[in-house]
Amino acid sequence: MSDTTQSGPVLAADGTPLKRSLARALRMQKLRALMLIAPLLIFILLAFIFPIADMLFRSVENRIVADTLPETVVTLKDWDPMSGESPDEAVYESLYYDLFVAAEAKEHTKLGTRLNYEHTGISSLFRSSGRKVDDIGKADVKAIQRSGDGELKNGALWYEIMSGGSSAAGDTDLLDGERTKLAQLTGEKFSGDIGFVPGAEISKLFPRTAIAYTDFALFTAVVDGDIVAEEKPWETVYVAFATEVSTDGGAANLASYTGPGADALKAAAAAIADLPPISFKEAFLDIDKDWGNVGNWRTIQTYSPEYTTGYFLNSVDLHLGADGVEARPENQQIYITLFKRTMIMSLMITGSCILLGYPVAWILANLPTRSANLLMILVLLPFWTSLLVRTSAWKVMLQQQGVINDVLVWLGLVADDARLVMINNQFGTIVAMTHILLPFMILPMYSVMQTINPTYLRAAKSLGATNWTAFWRVYFPQSVPGIGAGSILVFILSIGYYITPEIVGGTKGVFISNRIAYHISSSLNWGLAAALGSILLAVVLLLYWAYDKIVGIDNVKLG
Amino acid sequence: MKLRKLSALVATTALCAPMAFAADMADEMTIVSWGGAYSNSQNKAYHEPYAEKTGVKIINDESSNEAVAKMRAMNEAGNITWDVVDVVASDAIRLCDEGLAMEIDADEMLAPAPDGTSASEDFGDLLVSDCFIPQIVYSTTFGYRTDLVGDTPPTSVCDIFDLEAYPGKRALEKRPINNMEWALICDGVAKDDVYDVLATPEGQEQALAKLDTIKDSVIWWSAGADTPQLLADGEVVMGSTYNGRLFSLIEEQDQPVAMLWDAQVFDLDGWIIPAGLSDERKARAMDYIYFATDTQRLADQAKYISYGPARASSAPLVGKHAELGIEMAPHMPTDPANATNTFLYNYEFWADYRDDIDAKFQAWLAK
Numbered sequence: 028m029s030d031t032t033q034s035g036p037v038l039a040a041d042g043t044p045l046k047r048s049l050a051r052a053l054r055m056q057k058l059r060a061l062m063l064i065a066p067l068l069i070f071i072l073l074a075f076i077f078p079i080a081d082m083l084f085r086s087v088e089n090r091i092v093a094d095t096l097p098e099t100v101v102t103l104k105d106w107d108p109m110s111g112e113s114p115d116e117a118v119y120e121s122l123y124y125d126l127f128v129a130a131e132a133k134e135h136t137k138l139g140t141r142l143n144y145e146h147t148g149i150s151s152l153f154r155s156s157g158r159k160v161d162d163i164g165k166a167d168v169k170a171i172q173r174s175g176d177g178e179l180k181n182g183a184l185w186y187e188i189m190s191g192g193s194s195a196a197g198d199t200d201l202l203d204g205e206r207t208k209l210a211q212l213t214g215e216k217f218s219g220d221i222g223f224v225p226g227a228e229i230s231k232l233f234p235r236t237a238i239a240y241t242d243f244a245l246f247t248a249v250v251d252g253d254i255v256a257e258e259k260p261w262e263t264v265y266v267a268f269a270t271e272v273s274t275d276g277g278a279a280n281l282a283s284y285t286g287p288g289a290d291a292l293k294a295a296a297a298a299i300a301d302l303p304p305i306s307f308k309e310a311f312l313d314i315d316k317d318w319g320n321v322g323n324w325r326t327i328q329t330y331s332p333e334y335t336t337g338y339f340l341n342s343v344d345l346h347l348g349a350d351g352v353e354a355r356p357e358n359q360q361i362y363i364t365l366f367k368r369t370m371i372m373s374l375m376i377t378g379s380c381i382l383l384g385y386p387v388a389w390i391l392a393n394l395p396t397r398s399a400n401l402l403m404i405l406v407l408l409p410f411w412t413s414l415l416v417r418t419s420a421w422k423v424m425l426q427q428q429g430v431i432n433d434v435l436v437w438l439g440l441v442a443d444d445a446r447l448v449m450i451n452n453q454f455g456t457i458v459a460m461t462h463i464l465l466p467f468m469i470l471p472m473y474s475v476m477q478t479i480n481p482t483y484l485r486a487a488k489s490l491g492a493t494n495w496t497a498f499w500r501v502y503f504p505q506s507v508p509g510i511g512a513g514s515i516l517v518f519i520l521s522i523g524y525y526i527t528p529e530i531v532g533g534t535k536g537v538f539i540s541n542r543i544a545y546h547i548s549s550s551l552n553w554g555l556a557a558a559l560g561s562i563l564l565a566v567v568l569l570l571y572w573a574y575d576k577i578v579g580i581d582n583v584k585l586g
Numbered sequence: 587m588k589l590r591k592l593s594a595l596v597a598t599t600a601l602c603a604p605m606a607f608a609a610d611m612a613d614e615m616t617i618v619s620w621g622g623a624y625s626n627s628q629n630k631a632y633h634e635p636y637a638e639k640t641g642v643k644i645i646n647d648e649s650s651n652e653a654v655a656k657m658r659a660m661n662e663a664g665n666i667t668w669d670v671v672d673v674v675a676s677d678a679i680r681l682c683d684e685g686l687a688m689e690i691d692a693d694e695m696l697a698p699a700p701d702g703t704s705a706s707e708d709f710g711d712l713l714v715s716d717c718f719i720p721q722i723v724y725s726t727t728f729g730y731r732t733d734l735v736g737d738t739p740p741t742s743v744c745d746i747f748d749l750e751a752y753p754g755k756r757a758l759e760k761r762p763i764n765n766m767e768w769a770l771i772c773d774g775v776a777k778d779d780v781y782d783v784l785a786t787p788e789g790q791e792q793a794l795a796k797l798d799t800i801k802d803s804v805i806w807w808s809a810g811a812d813t814p815q816l817l818a819d820g821e822v823v824m825g826s827t828y829n830g831r832l833f834s835l836i837e838e839q840d841q842p843v844a845m846l847w848d849a850q851v852f853d854l855d856g857w858i859i860p861a862g863l864s865d866e867r868k869a870r871a872m873d874y875i876y877f878a879t880d881t882q883r884l885a886d887q888a889k890y891i892s893y894g895p896a897r898a899s900s901a902p903l904v905g906k907h908a909e910l911g912i913e914m915a916p917h918m919p920t921d922p923a924n925a926t927n928t929f930l931y932n933y934e935f936w937a938d939y940r941d942d943i944d945a946k947f948q949a950w951l952a953k
Binding site for chain 1: 651652654655658680681683684696742755791805806808819820821851875934938939940941942944945946948950951952
């Protein structure tokens, strides 16, 4: 028997608490609503948000240096660029092994391009060095190959030495480490069985040689799809062995080595004993004297971290100099100028759209429907014409031998040799863009003005207001939401405009988007383009926020 | 593995014996080029005969001016939709650098000359990158309005900088390449020293200072069609553009314009094959390239546009324009009469200095 005055929760018909039951019903409704918008949501996420986020992420991402030269970045850390001297032998040695692998993977030129954005000349330095890096230590390579019975010329014995024979313990840590390194370098997966595991003994005695051989093995098996034991090892393997065995510890290690191919290795060591030790620094300076350039090394060092502020600094005319952040040389400063110009000109375009659009919208809203519709088509007609056609039409109109100048000369208002310059400057951009963006201003204004009741104006006038007072005090305030909506549309569209300024803007009438486009499609400096784009996006959001604070976004109406 | 592939191949060959040769090639290909008159010449000289011979469906894409950026994006997305791409040599070098283009062995993959000369010898120095198969030699040079220059038409590139003798606007490309070289030459730097000078900050300043003397009289173009339009409208007295564009302006559209070949800058345009194509598509692309770059085809293209064929063996085969019936040889940039004073685009230099000099050039433009 239930008590009507019970203090417990109200129950639904099926006995569950009403609150929960209601929540469930609502949840079902919400879920259904969500399912309805899901296609759009997923579409926007996949086609818009993710790509943009990915693009913006490039403005700080800088993994390419550490991925391509993993060891060099580490050894270079201790080098002091202020010393004015190029780094020591150890750095060049790391560079040799890194560059060799990178050149095999054809990744070194990408890094060259990347670093060339920061320091002129690195691009060709990497390209030419990548071609010649396999010549380093050539004498030692040849001597080892010729030593003994020439067995070390081929892959089979090397395979046996490096794997330590079929029953030997393997060093899987080393193998996995190299897998990760190569995967980061190439972006490919280096997983799976490659038919080779470096032997634990050899990798302890000659670690560098084991690493070089493992890289070779991974590359041969995964990238080329060949069998490791059948292929001749890379030059790095010979060079690594030659350097390691010529140290004091190396000779002792070799003496203690009893695994497969011990005799061949000893013969090889004897063959290179008379050769001068390999100097990687000299070898690199031989390839290109720019490897001794402190500026190049400082650039590599500065841009070794995985994330960089470099692109953002570049996009505000700064750069990472020797003493931290400093201004770019004056003859390279351009982005701040362009950002300012983009803002100012977009404001001017918005302003002229308001001035031209307001009367048109007013007439549209106050004409009888029939004539309003006709006028509306006139407003929309240019809207339906291709953007390029409209821009090119302005070229015909505005140029010095163009329609307007011809008419002015014909009327005698302008002398033939003093024709007006109305294109390839800011004026041209403002005129053409005002024309193109005008419908975006007129349409929101029109739809807001349509909702303004004409009786208010009549009432104001009947109370003694002049035409102007009636307009300014009664009509205009009610039309402000339309102006706000139109202005936001026009302003945001215009700061991102690209094609019109490119065609009619000349040099003084181009926007920041023209530089972004240049960096995306011509210089391929996507990081800088992303940084410029991020700043533009941040500025728009900031202005939107400011607008909300000052005018209030609730005051914006599209109709 | 190999055995299985082989047996599959044998099976397919047996199944479709009549078209055995085409069985492992794609029957559709996308060829990317520049559009306009240039694509048209390729259509006539290469695509149509090739499609007729093999029955392949050729899809044309006119994206060459953004080829590098688009190929990089395709590569990152892992979906390469292009089979053969027409690019300028500097872009080919970059695509090769980025690992986006396939490396080419000229002698193995390209047809030898009719007299048996190997392809690599026939193309000679024009094989400027491991991935690049040259097609044409074009030049960036000047055209001027014959009716606006008075009785003494310009004869030297330095007349561009002479505002007194040739008042009026000039059209120059909105990038440092070529303009900086011309500025230095006209500022008294010897032709052989230009790049040494341009490599120094002082040399760059010098070039910009020279350009500064005509800055107010320059209309900067960014599309190849701009200068012909500006010349036709009489907006500029003289302007630089690609020689083929000027040819069509002068000969096909009959405008009062003449060529100024002095200090023309040679550049190369040709094919690359994107890296990472599937085997069938790669085979098709290579088959097309073999066909389209042989001696006769390259000479055929010159019937439709005034760009010089890249093979030495094609030059004697260049004949008359297909529609106008005029001899094409005198309109080629490589014709001895035109090529008395020429430059070759310095790929290495600009690969290194492009970013640096462009930053300075753009900052100078915006000033």
